[in-house]
Amino acid sequence: MKIAYLGPIGSYSYEAAKRFFGKEKENNLTACDTIDDVFEAVEENEAEFGVVPVENSIEGSVSTTLDYLLKSQVYIVKEIILRVEHYLCVREGIEQILTVASHPQAFSQCHDYLRKNFKQAKLIQVSSTSYAAKMCAEGEVDAAICSLFASQQNNLKVLAGPINHDNNYTRFFVITKSPNFEKGNKNKTSIIFSTYDKPGSLYKILAIFNLYDLNLTKIESRPAKTNLGEYVFFVDIEGFVDEEDVSDALKVVQRKSTFFKLLGSYSVILPDE
Numbered sequence: 001m002k003i004a005y006l007g008p009i010g011s012y013s014y015e016a017a018k019r020f021f022g023k024e025k026e027n028n029l030t031a032c033d034t035i036d037d038v039f040e041a042v043e044e045n046e047a048e049f050g051v052v053p054v055e056n057s058i059e060g061s062v063s064t065t066l067d068y069l070l071k072s073q074v075y076i077v078k079e080i081i082l083r084v085e086h087y088l089c090v091r092e093g094i095e096q097i098l099t100v101a102s103h104p105q106a107f108s109q110c111h112d113y114l115r116k117n118f119k120q121a122k123l124i125q126v127s128s129t130s131y132a133a134k135m136c137a138e139g140e141v142d143a144a145i146c147s148l149f150a151s152q153q154n155n156l157k158v159l160a161g162p163i164n165h166d167n168n169y170t171r172f173f174v175i176t177k178s179p180n181f182e183k184g185n186k187n188k189t190s191i192i193f194s195t196y197d198k199p200g201s202l203y204k205i206l207a208i209f210n211l212y213d214l215n216l217t218k219i220e221s222r223p224a225k226t227n228l229g230e231y232v233f234f235v236d237i238e239g240f241v242d243e244e245d246v247s248d249a250l251k252v253v254q255r256k257s258t259f260f261k262l263l264g265s266y267s268v269i270l271p272d273e
């Protein structure tokens with residue numbers, strides 16, 4: 001069994017994958033260069049599972065992940081929430097920091113610290129925080145923003161940290177092509193829908209969730225990629241799809257939508273579990 005994740009070793013996606021699949025499956029983890037590659041590995045049956053970041057408490061959604069969820073035939077089978085702590089790391093011997101590499105999400109999560117301390121430094125966006133650590137170790141940049149684990153993997157010296165905004169948490173999804181929806185203690189169901197371009201259309205769909213007394217934990221619109229001003233809505237609902245109120249509500253939502261997709265029903269692993 002292969003589990004694709006955004007690599008190299010030491011990324012937060014790697015930590016999320018280990019958190020769910022456990023140490024015994026460490027040899028099954030297969031590093032990918034990009035989130036696109038993780039989705040494609042699952043879609044093309046090169047990997048049975050994939051682990052992708054989906055949303056951060058400071059910076060918001062990872063749009064690549066949302067867009068793939070819309071267009072690809074994969075399902076969400078688990079959510080993992082990790083507390084994310086970033087560190088500013090350098091190679092031994094570096095005295096002046098002119099270039100800092102990291103993932104764009106990580107830069108945003110450390111925005112205030114970077115503004116205050118490294119206003120003049122050039123920020124170089126790369127595919128993951130662990131790749132940034134590797135680049136730093138190889139002398140391509142002066143510093144990297146990454147996890148403690150990534151700094152150790154790459155023999156980097158920690159200069160400061162955690163340097164991120166407080167309450168920094170990232171949600172990850174485990175995706176697969178052949179889902180086996182399994183219930184846990186805290187369950188969610190994710191859907192995408194779009195509705196008519198008419199007054200009250202969205203309101204009418206939201207009224208269905210209200211009628212069935214369902215709590216939404218997220219609603220976000222993304223361009224439908226058809227015409228400017230046309231959107232799809234990503235919605236996360238508390239509850240599992242085999243529960244009567246959830247399945248009844250979804251049937252009505254589907255009837256009233258112009259587009260409907262069930263992304264999955266899954267349980268959530270919380271950071272302190």
Ligand SMILES: O=C(O)C(=O)C[C@]1(C(=O)O)C=C[C@@H](O)C=C1
Nearest residue numbers: 011012013053103105128129170
């Ligand atoms: O770069 C990594 O380490 C990742 O796993 C990606 C990612 C993301 O895309 O959000 C994951 C967690 C953090 O929010 C920062 C970066």
